[in-house]
Every structure is written in structure tokens, then in C-alpha cells.
Amino acid sequence: MTGTTHYRAPEGFDNVFNRTVRWLADHGVNLAGAQNLTVPGRRTGKLQTVPVNVLRFDGGDYLVSPRGNTQWARNARAAETVELRRGRSRTVVALTEVDADRRPPIIGEYLRKWGWEVGRxxxxGLDAKPSDADLAAxxxxIPxxxxTSAD
Structure with a gap:
């Protein structure tokens, strides 16, 4: 499922914040649910690690990319498996992109939990406390x- 054009690159303090959260997650510190996602580059195969928030919603676990069509999202589409890690706990999982028409309630719950962190x-036209119509639009x-299990 491609075609999304929204992308907000990290800049300035975002880079420092991401490095700090990544370091904390690597050392087992649970900062607002952060874990590290490691995914191979779709062209180079070089591993990329970024902090993410895993959302537990309606019996499933999800990753949401509020920045849009990021490198990790594009790489995840191409990868068979990725790794989620916090401290010494490592899990190899598969990621399957959710159809756009099924995303609004997932994105809404994600923003309820982490909108304070990712709203910007x-x-x-979308803010951290969106209406159902704004979510659908x-x-x-927002990938x-x-x-799911990598097995």
C-alpha cells in the first residue's frame, strides 16, 4: 500500500531526542512505551534503527508512522521481518501494512496515547485530537x- 505523500523529516532537536530515546530503549528504559525498530534498508540492506511506539489496540499490536512515508516505513514494506527491541528483549516480527480504510480508529487511539509527543x-490539517472525519480524510x-509473528 503505497502512494502516501506526507513526510516530515526529523530536524534539529528531533534528531537529539530520537538518539536519546533510542539509547534509553537499548538500555531497557521504558520511556512512554518506546522500543527500537531495526529494519534492513530496501536498497542497501544496511540496518536502520529508530525508536517507535508499539500500540496495543483491539487485540492487535500496531506501528504507526505519524511522520508519514518515512524511511523505516518504506523499508518495512520491503522487509520480510524486522526486529523490535527494548533492552535485552528482542523480538523478530513481520509487519503488514493496514489498508487505509481500516486505519482511522488505530491512528485515533495512537494519538490519544502519544499525540502530545507526535502531534507536530x-x-x-490534522491535529493531535482529530475528529473521525479528519482521521478518515x-x-x-499515515502508514x-x-x-504479527515472523513464523
Whole structure:
């Protein structure tokens, strides 16, 4: 499921914050649920590690990319498996992109939990406390992945 054009790159303090959260997650510190996602680059195969928030919603686990069509989201589409890690706990999982019409309630719950952290990265016209109509209108520009067993 591609075609999303929203992308907000990390800049300035975002890079420092991401490095700090990544370091904390590597050392087992649970900062607002952060874990590290490691995914191979789709062209180079070089491993990329970024902090993510795993959302438990309606019996499933999900990754949401509020920044939009990021490198990790594009790489996840191409990868067979990825690794989620916090401290010494490592899990190899598969990610399957969720159809845009199924994303609004997942994105809404994600924003309820982490909107304070990610609201400024959302697409133009969407805020951290969106209406159902706003969620539906912007769901196609915010990648969402279901996390499943890699087996």
C-alpha cells in the first residue's frame, strides 16, 4: 500500500531526542512505551534503527508512522521481518501494512496515547485530537502496520 505523500523529516532537536530515546530503549528504559525498530534498508540492506511506539489496540499490536512515508516505513514494506527491541528483549516480527480504510480508529487511539509527543509531525490539517472525519480524510497519508509473528 503505497502512494502516501506526507513526510516530515526529523530536524534539529528531533534528531537529539530520537538518539536519546533510542539509547534509553537499548538500555531497557521504558520511556512512554518506546522500543527500537531495526529494519534492513530496501536498497542497501544496511540496518536502520529508530525508536517507535508499539500500540496495543483491539487485540492487535500496531506501528504507526505519524511522520508519514518515512524511511523505516518504506523499508518495512520491503522487509520480510524486522526486529523490535527494548533492552535485552528482542523480538523478530513481520509487519503488514493496514489498508487505509481500516486505519482511522488505530491512528485515533495512537494519538490519544502519544499525540502530545507526535502531534507536530502530522499532515497539514490534522491535529493531535482529530475528529473521525479528519482521521478518515488523512488515514491514507499515515502508514500503519500490523505486527504479527515472523513464523
Amino acid at each position: 509531525f502530522l499532515p497539514e 488523512h488515514a491514507g497519508s 500503519v502496520f500490523a505486527i
